[in-house]
Amino acid sequence: MRVPREVYQVEHLMAAHLPELRPAQRRGLALWVTGAVIADSACQAAVIAAGLPLGLAAHAVRQTLRAWRYDGADRAAPGRRELDVTRCFAPLLRWVVAWWQGTDLALAVDATSLGDRLVGLSVRVVYRGGAIPVAWQVRPATAPGPWMEPILARLARLGPAVPAAWTVLGLTDRGLWSPRRYDRIAALGWHPLRRRQRPATFQPAGQRRRVPARTLGPGPGHAWVGAGVAFKDRPDWRAGTLLVVWEPAAAEPWVLLTTLPPDAVDVCWYGLRAWIELGFRALKSLGWHWERTRRPDPDRVARHWLVLAVATRWVLAYGTRAEDAERRGIPPANLRVAPPPPPPAAARWLSVFHRGIDQVRWQVRRGGRLWTRLWLVPAAWPDPPPTLVVTRVLTPVAVRQA
Numbered sequence: 001m002r003v004p005r006e007v008y009q010v011e012h013l014m015a016a017h018l019p020e021l022r023p024a025q026r027r028g029l030a031l032w033v034t035g036a037v038i039a040d041s042a043c044q045a046a047v048i049a050a051g052l053p054l055g056l057a058a059h060a061v062r063q064t065l066r067a068w069r070y071d072g073a074d075r076a077a078p079g080r081r082e083l084d085v086t087r088c089f090a091p092l093l094r095w096v097v098a099w100w101q102g103t104d105l106a107l108a109v110d111a112t113s114l115g116d117r118l119v120g121l122s123v124r125v126v127y128r129g130g131a132i133p134v135a136w137q138v139r140p141a142t143a144p145g146p147w148m149e150p151i152l153a154r155l156a157r158l159g160p161a162v163p164a165a166w167t168v169l170g171l172t173d174r175g176l177w178s179p180r181r182y183d184r185i186a187a188l189g190w191h192p193l194r195r196r197q198r199p200a201t202f203q204p205a206g207q208r209r210r211v212p213a214r215t216l217g218p219g220p221g222h223a224w225v226g227a228g229v230a231f232k233d234r235p236d237w238r239a240g241t242l243l244v245v246w247e248p249a250a251a252e253p254w255v256l257l258t259t260l261p262p263d264a265v266d267v268c269w270y271g272l273r274a275w276i277e278l279g280f281r282a283l284k285s286l287g288w289h290w291e292r293t294r295r296p297d298p299d300r301v302a303r304h305w306l307v308l309a310v311a312t313r314w315v316l317a318y319g320t321r322a323e324d325a326e327r328r329g330i331p332p333a334n335l336r337v338a339p340p341p342p343p344p345a346a347a348r349w350l351s352v353f354h355r356g357i358d359q360v361r362w363q364v365r366r367g368g369r370l371w372t373r374l375w376l377v378p379a380a381w382p383d384p385p386p387t388l389v390v391t392r393v394l395t396p397v398a399v400r401q402a
Contacts, residue, residue: 003027004054007034009370014310017095020087028068031061032307037315037360042288042308054364069300085302089135089154092309093161096125096132099317101338101377105162106269107134107190108171108276109151109181112283114291116141118301121151123158124279126171126272128323128352128379130316131279133309134158138298152184159188169193169258171273182238186259193258193270196231200255202242204228204393213255217244217391223267223384226393230257243267248387262392268382282353283308312353317374319356324377332359338375 011030014021021029035047044065051061068083097105108131111121119141124131135154139145162168170185172194185192200213205227216224223245230238241260245267246253256270284291288308295301324339325332363370384390 003031003056006054006364006370007031009372010034010314013314013372017098018088018091018310020091021083025068025083028064029307029310031064032068033311033314035061035065036288036307036311037357038364040287040357040361042290042304042311043292046289069295069303083303083306085306086135086154086157088306089157090161092313093125093134093158095313096134096376097162099313099374099376101375102341103163103166104169104378104381105166106169106171106272106381107158108273110173110273110276110280112280113141114293117296118298120301120305121147122305123151123154124276126275126279127316127376128320129275129278129348130282130312130351130353131276132313132316132376133279133305136302136305136309138302138305140298148178148180152181155181155184155188159190162190164189167191169269169272171270171276173273179238182257191258191260191265193256193260193265195270196255196257200231202228202230204242213242213244214246214253216242217246217253220246220250221248221387221389222246223388223390224393225262225265225267225390227262241265243270245270245388247385263394266381266383267388267390268384271382278351279312282312282351287312287353313376314374315356315360316352317356317376318359318371319352319354320376321371321374322355322359323352336373338377341377342379 007030010033011026014026035050036042039046039050048058048061106126107123108126109123111119113119120136120138122133122136124133137150168190170190170192174195182192201210202213203210225243227241230242240257241262243256244253258265322332325335
């Protein structure tokens with residue numbers, strides 16, 4: 001099947017960053033991604049409809065899209081080699097690293113569900129109010145079975161993709177806490193920053209007594225940071241830096257543990273984890289509309305998530321170039337190199353994700369060549385608000401900062 005120029009350009013991009021895929025697999029993936037971005041939906045019917053103005057025959061596109069998701073034995077012409085999505089995880093993170101302007105990276109681990117049918121547990125790079133998928137596991141929502149071992153294996157695959165000199169945060173919520181995952185993130189040379197369920201105890205360095213962690217902060221409007229030994233039970237015993245962050249309007253504090261020293265971690269960095277929730281919104285109703293899928297097979301859904309992962313990083317890079325150009329007051333086509341990092345994220349009237357989709361669709365409609373100079377410039381990680389009083393225990397004497 002002959003494909004339009006736009007699909008060839010996307011396929012060429014994938015050849016550079018996903019060399020594990022065979023040419024036929026890259027062609028099918030490029031067709032999926034191009035159609036999903038043009039249609040603003042990754043539903044099969046929407047992708048087929050998006051290909052009609054480009055001169056593609058509906059029946060041929062449908063067969064190609066369906067065959068790309070199938071196991072080798074289920075195809076009309078059975079093949080010996082199948083698409084192993086897990087082999088793409090490290091290349092997907094290397095792709096992000098290749099475009100990344102900086103050496104600080106924050107990864108968040110969280111789950112999203114599709115009713116009582118499917119659950120997707122994913123690792124994502126948080127970025128400018130969104131999140132870029134780099135690894136995932138999809139399984140039936142009600143089926144018993146281990147979920148920790150697969151995610152540990154995926155983290156192990158991702159480790160070699162990041163340069164050793166980079167600072168990598170591993171953000172995990174209290175609902176997915178596991179000592180083994182904390183240790184795996186630390187073993188990769190990264191820095192876990194995870195939230196602890198209450199109650200939790202902590203023994204500050206230089207002291208003999210344990211105290212409830214939340215009592216280390218005076219109350220709302222205060223934060224406490226210091227090294228010591230966290231938690232009482234032996235399986236949960238960890239030495240590290242504890243952060244007790246109680247924002248003025250919060251009902252309870254964050255109780256966080258990390259391997260970073262007290263003077264190298266900021267009390268607001270854990271707030272970056274909220275961006276993975278916005279990434280899930282882009283996955284569903286505000287983006288690729290995964291909630292409309294009727295696929296029951298987790299393996300086929302996992303392959304389809306590769307489409308969403310590639311499409312997400314493509315449109316976020318497009319949206320980055322468009323947003324950076326607007327910030328500098330020039331047309332996006334005239335911005336040929338990555339600018340300096342923007343200031344800490346402020347409220348956006350248009351997300352980087354949707355800005356990127358609109359830019360790609362406009363270029364396709366006008367018949368222009370797609371951009372090849374793309375980058376990802378993360379915003380500076382947030383500083384604490386002036387209303388939060390931070391106490392850092394760098395020595396046995398506390399140092400207060402306003």
